[in-house]
Amino acid sequence: MRRTLGSDDMKGVALSALALILAGCVSPESAPQTAQVAQAGPDTCAKSEFAALLGTPINNAELPLTQTYRVIFPDSVVTTDFMADRMEVIVDANGIVTGLRCG
Numbered sequence: 033m034r035r036t037l038g039s040d041d042m043k044g045v046a047l048s049a050l051a052l053i054l055a056g057c058v059s060p061e062s063a064p065q066t067a068q069v070a071q072a073g074p075d076t077c078a079k080s081e082f083a084a085l086l087g088t089p090i091n092n093a094e095l096p097l098t099q100t101y102r103v104i105f106p107d108s109v110v111t112t113d114f115m116a117d118r119m120e121v122i123v124d125a126n127g128i129v130t131g132l133r134c135g
Contacts (some may be wrong), residue, residue: 076116077134085121085129093129
């Protein structure tokens with residue numbers, strides 16, 4: 033038995049396709065961000081010592097010269113090399129420190 037699609041069926045297909053397209057348009061920047069010290073893995077870079085940086089503007093952050101670190105802004109291009117003793121300071125679009133992790 034063969035069934036043809038009516039106009040109501042086509043509206044349903046069109047609405048489903050539109051919902052899928054719009055779901056793909058949600059950007060990570062629109063999602064709420066919370067400050068966090070990443071807990072995955074051991075604290076090989078002493079990130080827990082710098083937890084007070086969370087929520088502060090990066091321009092006011094005091095990082096010691098003896099610490100190896102890199103600051104990562106949104107849309108930054110970074111290498112994929114892993115350095116266990118390097119702390120990565122994650123900064124949001126407003127320049128606020130939102131995360132710390134080793135890598």
